[in-house]
Amino acid sequence: MTRRYWNINLEEMMEAGVHFGHGxxxxxxxxxxxxxxxxxxxxxxxxxxxxxxxxxxxDLVFDAASRGKQFxxxxxxxxxxxxxxxxxxRARCHYVNKKWLGGMLTNWxxxxxxxxxxxxxxxEQKTGGLNRLPKRDAAMLKRQLSHLQxxxxxxxxxxxxxxxxxxxxxxxxxxxxxxxxTLGIPTICLIDTNCDPDLADISIPAxxxxxxxxxxxxxxxxxxxxEGRSGYIRNP
Amino acid sequence: MASLAQQIGGLRCPSLSTHLSRKPxxxxxxxxxxxxxxxxxxxxxxxxxxxxxxxxxxxxxxEAYERCRTAPYEGVAFTVDDFHNAIERFDYNSELGSKVxxxxxxxxxxxxxVDITAKSSAFLPVxxxxxxxxxxxxxxxxxxxxxxxxxxxxxxxxxxxxxLSLRQIQYDLAWxxxxxxxxxxVVLKGxxxxxxxxxxxxxxxxxxxxIPFSQISSNSSAEELLxxxxxxxxVEVDEEQSRLILSNRKARADSQAQLGIGSVVxxxxxxxxxxxxxxxxxxxxxxxxxxxxxxxxxxxxxxVLQPGDTLKVMVLSHDRERGRVSLSTKKLEPTPGDMIxxxxxxxxxxxxxxxxxxxxxxxxxxxxxxxxxxxxxxxELSLNSEGILGPLGSDLPPDxxxxxxxxxxxxxx
Numbered sequence: 001m002t003r004r005y006w007n008i009n010l011e012e013m014m015e016a017g018v019h020f021g022h023g024x025x026x027x028x029x030x031x032x033x034x035x036x037x038x039x040x041x042x043x044x045x046x047x048x049x050x051x052x053x054x055x056x057x058x059d060l061v062f063d064a065a066s067r068g069k070q071f072x073x074x075x076x077x078x079x080x081x082x083x084x085x086x087x088x089x090r091a092r093c094h095y096v097n098k099k100w101l102g103g104m105l106t107n108w109x110x111x112x113x114x115x116x117x118x119x120x121x122x123x124e125q126k127t128g129g130l131n132r133l134p135k136r137d138a139a140m141l142k143r144q145l146s147h148l149q150x151x152x153x154x155x156x157x158x159x160x161x162x163x164x165x166x167x168x169x170x171x172x173x174x175x176x177x178x179x180x181x182t183l184g185i186p187t188i189c190l191i192d193t194n195c196d197p198d199l200a201d202i203s204i205p206a207x208x209x210x211x212x213x214x215x216x217x218x219x220x221x222x223x224x225x226x227e228g229r230s231g232y233i234r235n236p
Numbered sequence: 237m238a239s240l241a242q243q244i245g246g247l248r249c250p251s252l253s254t255h256l257s258r259k260p261x262x263x264x265x266x267x268x269x270x271x272x273x274x275x276x277x278x279x280x281x282x283x284x285x286x287x288x289x290x291x292x293x294x295x296x297x298x299e300a301y302e303r304c305r306t307a308p309y310e311g312v313a314f315t316v317d318d319f320h321n322a323i324e325r326f327d328y329n330s331e332l333g334s335k336v337x338x339x340x341x342x343x344x345x346x347x348x349x350v351d352i353t354a355k356s357s358a359f360l361p362v363x364x365x366x367x368x369x370x371x372x373x374x375x376x377x378x379x380x381x382x383x384x385x386x387x388x389x390x391x392x393x394x395x396x397x398x399x400l401s402l403r404q405i406q407y408d409l410a411w412x413x414x415x416x417x418x419x420x421x422v423v424l425k426g427x428x429x430x431x432x433x434x435x436x437x438x439x440x441x442x443x444x445x446x447i448p449f450s451q452i453s454s455n456s457s458a459e460e461l462l463x464x465x466x467x468x469x470x471v472e473v474d475e476e477q478s479r480l481i482l483s484n485r486k487a488r489a490d491s492q493a494q495l496g497i498g499s500v501v502x503x504x505x506x507x508x509x510x511x512x513x514x515x516x517x518x519x520x521x522x523x524x525x526x527x528x529x530x531x532x533x534x535x536x537x538x539x540v541l542q543p544g545d546t547l548k549v550m551v552l553s554h555d556r557e558r559g560r561v562s563l564s565t566k567k568l569e570p571t572p573g574d575m576i577x578x579x580x581x582x583x584x585x586x587x588x589x590x591x592x593x594x595x596x597x598x599x600x601x602x603x604x605x606x607x608x609x610x611x612x613x614x615x616e617l618s619l620n621s622e623g624i625l626g627p628l629g630s631d632l633p634p635d636x637x638x639x640x641x642x643x644x645x646x647x648x649x
Contacts (some may be wrong), residue, residue: 020355042355056300064293079349079357082342161286163293184290186297201297209356209397211341211349 006058006220008051016212019047021193031193034205043193045205053204054217057188058224060202064164065228072155074176075168075214076100083215084168088154091222092229094162095154096176105161105179118148118156161185166221169208170195190217332388338400340382348378350386356397360386364401410441411475417441418470426468426482440468443480451483503563505545513541515549515563522561524549529565
């Protein structure tokens with residue numbers, strides 16, 4: 001496995017507020033090794049460990065991308081929805097930024113049926129098939145289409161289970177994480193001081209509330225994916 | 237292959253059953269083996285190339301994790317000490333009432349999300365975005381990407397986000413502006429939005445100000461003034477007590493500055509009072525006292541004047557401070573008592589009478605000044621050619637004063 005230099009520097013991370021944790025009362029004692037201090041009733045995560053984990057995660061992701069693996073980014077809080085979508089589109093991976101439907105991965109066959117329906121509806125809309133129907137039917141189909149677009153819009157090109165899943169907030173996406181564990185899919189997760197670091201495979205202790213910190217970490221991973229992909233495209 | 241997997245699964249079974257009843261121990265090894273057994277079970281069910289790939293990937297991940305744990309500082313560009321030193325610099329304060337700078341990154345129907353470099357993002361509700369009432373933050377000019385200063389007014393317990401407000405800052409600025417404008421004595425336009433028992437309420441610089449009825453100089457009543465813009469001046473600006481009092485009369489009085497004393501203007505009678513009548517001249521209400529209507533004694537004003545009458549009056553004095561004008565028709569009567577008997581004659585002769593009046597005033601003043609000079613010649617004042625007291629010897633024409641041409645003072649009767 002190659003070890004590359006990802007530009008992870010202290011200034012950037014501190015400016016984005018990556019080192020802030022949650023309130024002191026809400027911590028998970030398993031996070032003790034990653035917490036370095038306590039200020040003003042808030043835990044401060046140790047950024048050296050964060051940087052270490054982040055660089056490891058970037059290496060792994062780079063390797064996987066250079067072998068042509070599929071990624072899935074999950075982040076459903078409405079504050080982060082936009083950043084998740086933007087990052088995923090930039091890295092050309094799948095994403096889920098609205099509610100994670102239960103069984104999306106474990107019940108993949110049903111999800112696949114829905115995706116087929118989504119694809120058919122889209123082709124029909126593009127070819128103008130909806131105009132030939134009576135108005136009520138056309139309205140119903142349009143509603144279904146918008147519904148599917150909202151929930152499955154990010155995974156419309158997915159053909160099978162993803163190889164690596166990146167989850168933005170472990171507290172929120174607990175169901176997604178459990179699904180990945182049952183299926184044995186490796187996960188990279190952003191951990192805050194109130195989460196469990198043992199659940200995911202690689203857990204990056206960081207701040208999951210501030211939008212700038214999420215953006216920073218996603219940026220690094222996305223850069224790694226892009227670089228790996230470009231290597232893959234050049235010599236598959 | 238399947239049997240081998242099952243064997244492995246079988247071997248691990250005892251530890252699996254004890255997994256549920258084991259005491260919580262924080263060794264990661266057990267966790268990882270548990271995870272691997274779970275996936276092995278999954279693999280036992282669907283053992284194909286995909287799962288094998290996934291297993292390999294998982295192994296890679298775990299190796300990486302082990303590496304992280306065992307060599308925690310390898311390959312990291314900075315040290316723990318740097319980090320500790322830098323914590324001080326990047327601190328944030330989230331006390332209520334403190335100002336922060338932030339960038340807007342998302343706009344919603346309920347407000348805007350602002351990124352302040354702190355523990356969590358902050359929210360700016362639409363009600364707090366602007367002093368005026370608006371429905372969407374875009375009307376106040378808040379778009380994603382905008383960098384501005386906000387003040388913290390609260391904290392959302394549920395997700396630890398802060399609630400911001402722009403209102404406080406805008407209020408402070410508005411009060412400051414009002415104070416400055418009051419110092420400069422500027423006339424502004426304000427829109428009337430409401431009325432109450434004592435006057436009307438108008439909005440000026442985003443703040444609500446009160447105008448008492450006595451300070452409104454226009455003819456219309458409160459209902460007609462609603463939704464209109466009228467010129468206003470500040471009377472009182474007090475931020476602590478939240479008092480902002482404005483006056484229309486003062487603003488109008490200023491604009492009527494060209495009303496010189498002794499000038500004749502046309503006016504319409506507004507209202508009658510026991511002590512006189514209010515005449516509206518060019519927007520400013522002047523008082524025509526009962527004693528100033530005519531030389532003869534006027535017992536009942538209603539016989540002479542009615543509301544709505546047009547008549548010419550002369551300006552006696554103009555108190556700009558309080559916006560009051562004193563009027564008179566007495567001086568305009570050719571013969572005393574004309575006002576009562578023959579108002580139309582007074583109307584026509586008004587200009588002539590006013591001119592005579594002015595001349596008389598000027599003469600009287602000149603005499604008074606000459607007297608003053610006689611009594612105190614040692615003060616270095618003299619009359620220059622316009623009859624205005626001034627310092628000696630400055631106003632003589634260069635080629636000498638020709639005594640033949642000086643105008644003689646007119647005879648005063």
